Amino acid sequence: MKNYDKLLNDLAPQKFGKKGVIWTISLVVLIVLGIIAYIDQIIRGQVVTNMNDYALWGVYISNFVFFVATSFVGTVTVAVLRLTKNAWRTPIVRIAEIISVSAIIMAGLTITIDMGRPDRLLNLFIHGRMQSPITWDVIIIPTYIMVSLLLLYFPLLPDFGLLNKYYKEKKPTLSKWYGKLSLNWTGSEAQKSIQLKSIHIIAILIVPVGFMLQTIDAWLFSTLFRVGWDSTNMGAYFISGAAVAGVGALVCVVYVLQKAYKLEEYITDFHFDKLGKFLVLTCLIYLYFNLNEYLIPQLTSKKESTTHINVLMEGQFAPLFWFVIIGGLMIPVIILLFKKGRKPFPMFLVSLLVVTGSWWKRYLIVTPTLLHPFLPIQGVPEEWRHYFPSLHEWLITIATLAMSLLIITILVRYVPIIPIQRTADEREELELNKNTEK
Amino acid sequence: MKNKNTDSRRKFLDNGLKLGLITAIGAVGLTKIASKLSAKNSETSTGKMELMTTDGTIIEVDSSEVKQIVHTKITEEYDVREGMPNRKFVMVIDLAKCKNALKCQTACNKQHYITGNHAWLKVYKMQEDEDTAPYWMPTTCMHCDHPACVTVCPVDATFKRRDGLVLIDNERCIGCRFCMAACPYSTRVFNWSEPNQGEITMLMEMEHQTEHNSVEFAGLPSVKGTVDKCDFCPHTIKENELPHCVTACPNGVFYFGDKYEDTVTNGEETLRLSKLLKDKAGYRLMEGLGTKPSVYYLPPVDRLVDFKEGLENFTDYKSVDKPE
Numbered sequence: 001m002k003n004y005d006k007l008l009n010d011l012a013p014q015k016f017g018k019k020g021v022i023w024t025i026s027l028v029v030l031i032v033l034g035i036i037a038y039i040d041q042i043i044r045g046q047v048v049t050n051m052n053d054y055a056l057w058g059v060y061i062s063n064f065v066f067f068v069a070t071s072f073v074g075t076v077t078v079a080v081l082r083l084t085k086n087a088w089r090t091p092i093v094r095i096a097e098i099i100s101v102s103a104i105i106m107a108g109l110t111i112t113i114d115m116g117r118p119d120r121l122l123n124l125f126i127h128g129r130m131q132s133p134i135t136w137d138v139i140i141i142p143t144y145i146m147v148s149l150l151l152l153y154f155p156l157l158p159d160f161g162l163l164n165k166y167y168k169e170k171k172p173t174l175s176k177w178y179g180k181l182s183l184n185w186t187g188s189e190a191q192k193s194i195q196l197k198s199i200h201i202i203a204i205l206i207v208p209v210g211f212m213l214q215t216i217d218a219w220l221f222s223t224l225f226r227v228g229w230d231s232t233n234m235g236a237y238f239i240s241g242a243a244v245a246g247v248g249a250l251v252c253v254v255y256v257l258q259k260a261y262k263l264e265e266y267i268t269d270f271h272f273d274k275l276g277k278f279l280v281l282t283c284l285i286y287l288y289f290n291l292n293e294y295l296i297p298q299l300t301s302k303k304e305s306t307t308h309i310n311v312l313m314e315g316q317f318a319p320l321f322w323f324v325i326i327g328g329l330m331i332p333v334i335i336l337l338f339k340k341g342r343k344p345f346p347m348f349l350v351s352l353l354v355v356t357g358s359w360w361k362r363y364l365i366v367t368p369t370l371l372h373p374f375l376p377i378q379g380v381p382e383e384w385r386h387y388f389p390s391l392h393e394w395l396i397t398i399a400t401l402a403m404s405l406l407i408i409t410i411l412v413r414y415v416p417i418i419p420i421q422r423t424a425d426e427r428e429e430l431e432l433n434k435n436t437e438k
Numbered sequence: 439m440k441n442k443n444t445d446s447r448r449k450f451l452d453n454g455l456k457l458g459l460i461t462a463i464g465a466v467g468l469t470k471i472a473s474k475l476s477a478k479n480s481e482t483s484t485g486k487m488e489l490m491t492t493d494g495t496i497i498e499v500d501s502s503e504v505k506q507i508v509h510t511k512i513t514e515e516y517d518v519r520e521g522m523p524n525r526k527f528v529m530v531i532d533l534a535k536c537k538n539a540l541k542c543q544t545a546c547n548k549q550h551y552i553t554g555n556h557a558w559l560k561v562y563k564m565q566e567d568e569d570t571a572p573y574w575m576p577t578t579c580m581h582c583d584h585p586a587c588v589t590v591c592p593v594d595a596t597f598k599r600r601d602g603l604v605l606i607d608n609e610r611c612i613g614c615r616f617c618m619a620a621c622p623y624s625t626r627v628f629n630w631s632e633p634n635q636g637e638i639t640m641l642m643e644m645e646h647q648t649e650h651n652s653v654e655f656a657g658l659p660s661v662k663g664t665v666d667k668c669d670f671c672p673h674t675i676k677e678n679e680l681p682h683c684v685t686a687c688p689n690g691v692f693y694f695g696d697k698y699e700d701t702v703t704n705g706e707e708t709l710r711l712s713k714l715l716k717d718k719a720g721y722r723l724m725e726g727l728g729t730k731p732s733v734y735y736l737p738p739v740d741r742l743v744d745f746k747e748g749l750e751n752f753t754d755y756k757s758v759d760k761p762e
Contacts, residue, residue: 045662046613047631053556056615056628116613116628116663120593123612127593134592134616225586225622225727373624374724375577379560379757 007424008166011416027406034399037392038113046116048392054377055370055387060114062362063397066245067107068217069358073246074100074148075210079203088274090426091266091418095257096250097152102407104148108141110400133223136216144213151202157195158421161185214239227304228369237289241361243282248354251275253408255348257417266418269343276342283333308372317368320360328357521599527670530693530702530714533738536574537689538748545686547758550658551635556627557757558668559683572745573738576691579604579625579668580723580731587617602732603670611664618665622727626667633660680705
């Protein structure tokens with residue numbers, strides 16, 4: 001038990017400091033503002049948004065797609081790194097799982113914000129029809145929520161067991177909770193083998209489920225006729241984009257937590273270096289699919305696609321488009337290719353760029369297409385030819401982002417962000433190897 | 439050791455297959471026998487019966503063979519999801535005659551109590567290319583036979599009827615607007631706020647028996663947070679009248695009719711649909727998408743009117759007159 005003491009002292013969830021409290025309160029304030037705006041939207045109808053019969057989907061949908069994409073981080077880091085036996089993942093997997101859970105829960109919530117009649121939500125189950133891509137979404141999102149929750153929970157069992165003992169005298173009520181959550185974890189061989197097996201099954205399971213989730217999200221668009229969506233590229237495009245958004249978000253959160261909890265001993269430059277390389281890989285794959293998505297239609301230059309792509313490359317969306325491509329993908333790749341670029345602080349800045357780029361990228365997938373329907377836009381008010389989110393939309397969207405961060409914050413408060421048991425095991429193994437070498 | 443293993447596995451598989459096959463055959467046989475047995479049991483032969491066939495000859499059959507058929511009741515009741523039996527409504531729009539008088543739109547807006555900024559019926563100013571002539575093109579809902587909107591609706595709120603109409607159950611619509619995104623003709627509109635249709639809402643409140651989505655008020659009154667669109671006026675069809683746009687048009691642009699009867703009429707002349715489409719080279723909008731619209735267009739050739747005349751009425755930013 002002795003070797004756990006330092007680990008537990010370092011890694012057991014801690015009370016927030018002053019900064020933590022301010023952070024949490026500001027998140028709550030943002031959420032409350034968003035809720036007020038949402039209530040107003042329910043009372044007055046979606047007329048409070050800047051959406052219209054042409055721009056019929058807006059920032060709510062692109063924000064939803066962003067959350068779905070970010071939730072992919074669970075699949076990509078936890079499962080893929082686990083199945084490929086990349087040992088460096090240990091101190092960051094828990095954080096990835098937490099982001100994943102928070103993002104997918106928020107994806108489920110945000111989609112209802114876009115509904116004109118949220119009061120009829122149950123119709124999706126009463127009258128649900130299998131041929132609609134929305135029904136596929138209704139099935140896959142709860143599935144992914146469950147699988148991600150399990151992927152977060154099972155590896156936590158031994159840590160909850162440890163925390164149960166650790167807090168026994170200091171905080172009996174907290175300890176009791178940890179004890180209950182640990183499902184009577186004793187650390188026996190039998191328990192360990194069941195736990196390992198379960199984790200392995202879920203890690204394999206989450207790969208197809210995650211891929212399905214991203215693909216269905218892509219199919220929400222590619223099953224429609226509209227130019228810019230009607231593309232066979234969409235499934236792979238969304239999966240690779242999700243990896244970028246997910247890993248980008250992971251780097252951000254890892255950096256912030258490393259600084260806030262002084263975890264330099266556990267999350268080292270080595271880990272950032274690896275994460276940086278991983279981010280470069282995902283960005284390059286995504287750039288490849290972007291090439292497919294934009295350059296090939298430009299080459300065949302069908303009239304409608306040319307209009308669409310011109311609007312993006314030189315029209316009203318050009319600044320955003322180039323910010324996303326250059327700022328959100330190319331510059332990060334260039335910076336991260338250098339060893340110095342993969343140090344924690346530059347990586348943090350790069351990942352902020354990547355995440356912002358990823359968010360706006362979803363906006364660019366949803367909005368411009370809608371503003372260029374097959375028949376010309378005529379006979380409607382002038383302002384219906386453009387779209388930019390209204391104050392209500394911004395307040396609500398910011399609130400959903402804040403809520404996602406709040407979920408992460410709460411989980412970080414009560415769950416050890418670095419797997420204690422696993423770190424201990426790995427260190428022991430390392431010691432053992434050292435001794436035998438000598 | 440390895441060989442033996444695979445051998446025994448193969449044997450096991452072989453046996454399994456055989457066993458499965460036998461079970462399947464056995465099961466089929468058993469059900470046959472069982473059905474025969476039960477048939478014999480139910481037989482209560484009470485002698486022969488004389489019947490007349492359709493061509494007038496008398497035949498004798500065992501009375502046990504005679505069964506009473508329950509006639510499917512042809513109800514007078516109107517099922518709004520089924521539509522009118524044995525009809526298939528189509529529309530033909532003659533672009534050669536349209537001069538953007540916009541009477542169709544005004545009538546439609548009035549009759550459907552449209553209060554938003556969006557008309558269900560639009561007249562587009564079209565020009566395919568700078569070298570080709572401009573023309574006016576009215577569009578309604580295409581009431582497609584392969585409606586993309588119906589395919590993507592998650593709750594079956596928008597549906598396709600046997601008589602060809604695509605309608606919306608706005609008591610079920612959840613307002614996801616997926617159908618609007620799916621429609622390539624941008625025909626669907628959304629009630630972003632409370633529609634406030636005054637007269638019609640009052641009327642419905644007064645006549646409690648008149649249900650939402652009944653014939654008289656297909657899809658009316660509009661409901662906040664749900665989708666609306668052109669409904670081909672089932673309330674007028676039911677009364678053997680033409681849709682409002684057809685009767686309102688001073689130039690006889692719109693022809694409405696039944697594909698099964700092969701006739702369409704604009705109120706003044708009644709024409710054979712098939713002949714009209716052949717003679718005037720009728721086409722449908724965006725045929726390539728495979729939506730199979732029920733609305734046909736006749737190309738804008740040999741026009742009687744100048745395109746420019748229509749420009750007087752053309753407002754780029756307004757299609758609904760609003761009381762000040």
